[in-house]
Amino acid sequence: MTVLDHRHTAAVPGWLPGATAPRTDPEPLLPDAAPVRVLGTPALEKTDPALLRELYRRLVVGRRYNQQATTLTKQGRLAVYPASTGQEACQITAALALQQQDWLFPSYRDTLAVVSRGVDPLEALTLLRGNAHTGYDPKASRTAPLCTPLATQAPHAVGLAHAARLAGDPTVALAMLGDGGTSEGDFHEALNFAAVLHAPVVFLVQNNGYAISVPLTQQSAAPTLAHKAVGYGMPGRLVDGNDAPAMHAVLTEAVERARSGGGPTLIEALTYRVEAHTNADDATRYRHEEEVAAWREHDPILLMERGMRELGLLDDQLVQDAADEAEALAARMRAEFHAEPELDPMSLFAHVYAEPTQQLREQAAQLAAELAAEAEVHH
Numbered sequence: 390m391t392v393l394d395h396r397h398t399a400a401v402p403g404w405l406p407g408a409t410a411p412r413t414d415p416e417p418l419l420p421d422a423a424p425v426r427v428l429g430t431p432a433l434e435k436t437d438p439a440l441l442r443e444l445y446r447r448l449v450v451g452r453r454y455n456q457q458a459t460t461l462t463k464q465g466r467l468a469v470y471p472a473s474t475g476q477e478a479c480q481i482t483a484a485l486a487l488q489q490q491d492w493l494f495p496s497y498r499d500t501l502a503v504v505s506r507g508v509d510p511l512e513a514l515t516l517l518r519g520n521a522h523t524g525y526d527p528k529a530s531r532t533a534p535l536c537t538p539l540a541t542q543a544p545h546a547v548g549l550a551h552a553a554r555l556a557g558d559p560t561v562a563l564a565m566l567g568d569g570g571t572s573e574g575d576f577h578e579a580l581n582f583a584a585v586l587h588a589p590v591v592f593l594v595q596n597n598g599y600a601i602s603v604p605l606t607q608q609s610a611a612p613t614l615a616h617k618a619v620g621y622g623m624p625g626r627l628v629d630g631n632d633a634p635a636m637h638a639v640l641t642e643a644v645e646r647a648r649s650g651g652g653p654t655l656i657e658a659l660t661y662r663v664e665a666h667t668n669a670d671d672a673t674r675y676r677h678e679e680e681v682a683a684w685r686e687h688d689p690i691l692l693m694e695r696g697m698r699e700l701g702l703l704d705d706q707l708v709q710d711a712a713d714e715a716e717a718l719a720a721r722m723r724a725e726f727h728a729e730p731e732l733d734p735m736s737l738f739a740h741v742y743a744e745p746t747q748q749l750r751e752q753a754a755q756l757a758a759e760l761a762a763e764a765e766v767h768h
């Protein structure tokens with residue numbers, strides 16, 4: 390006797406029974422018709438003033454962090470820095486929406502999210518300074534290492550979230566990606582697994598318009614990236630990524646939905662990368678200054694200041710305190726990065742395998758010999 394899955398025998402009007410019948414109504418999964426906004430809308434008055442102050446403070450400190458890290462690359466103190474300047478509202482709210490037991494899975498552009506999560510601002514830059522190691526303890530901070538291979542952090546997030554659910558532990562994972570990352574196979578696999586397994590995971594795509602020099606129009610023909618969610622059977626959300634309270638509201642809702650057993654969500658945040666891809670890129674080669682100028686008018690800090698002023702929430706004390714905190718952080722970054730980093734090239738081989746392979750042992754021996762020869766020359 391064949392045991393049939395009940396879903397395959399359910400009578401769907403107009404469809405023959407079987408696996409080809411639609412199993413999920415696509416309508417409730419469709420993304421917002423227009424990007425969700427709070428700033429400049431009646432929803433702002435209903436937002437907790439304490440939250441608005443906190444968002445403002447984090448935006449100002451975050452912007453300064455991005456600027457100082459970019460300056461450190463120009464001075465040769467940081468090897469590379471993919472700045473999130475202009476994307477700070479996404480960065481700080483990604484961290485704020487999570488609780489301590491949750492996990493963040495950042496991409497290389499998300500150093501500020503990692504710092505907002507509580508990781509030491511200098512330790513978070515260890516890898517970007519040229520060290521082979523992450524610099525912070527992922528388990529202690531529940532923050533995965535900054536991930537350079539596009540979208541590979543997404544299936545990791547799903548695996549962790551699914552495992553937590555099996556263990557009955559109310560942990561949510563948040564994976565951060567770029568618009569370009571949505572073209573990767575890992576993105577597809579992660580979203581498919583997440584929806585089928587009903588995993589407590591949230592995918593935040595920061596659509597900043599470009600994957601290095603490739604504009605979104607050449608990246609995807611989807612109506613919006615949020616629409617991609619529907620094909621997997623999860624809801625898509627579309628939000629103004631430069632509107633910090635809107636980002637906070639949408640992210641918090643998705644995280645709590647995941648925590649309470651509602652399954653995964655895909656969020657597309659519309660934002661803009663104001664700086665070049667990294668310090669190694671010249672953005673004037675593929676985009677016009679007018680485009681950058683238009684986005685500078687839609688800057689997350691500018692929008693926040695305007696919105697808070699209208700409600701009389703931006704007092705001089707708050708502005709001064711945020712500026713002071715930002716300057717103190719920048720000064721600490723300059724002071725601590727003034728010294729040459731102490732790097733031990735041999736540490737490259739540590740923590741790769743519990744037992745090093747033959748190849749790794751040979752490579753380590755080769756490097757040790759090269760370092761010894763170099764030390765000889767310098768004596």
Ligand SMILES: Cc1ncc(C[n+]2csc(CCOP(=O)(O)OP(=O)(O)O)c2C)c(N)n1
Nearest residue numbers: 498537538539567568569570597599600601
């Ligand atoms: C698997 C993989 N392929 C290619 C690259 C090279 N690469 C680094 S960043 C990047 C662009 C990614 O753009 P997007 O996902 O939009 O993120 P953004 O840099 O805009 O934050 C590419 C293609 C990579 N890191 N990993």
Ligand SMILES: [Mg+2]
Nearest residue numbers: 567568599600
């Ligand atoms: Mg991008």
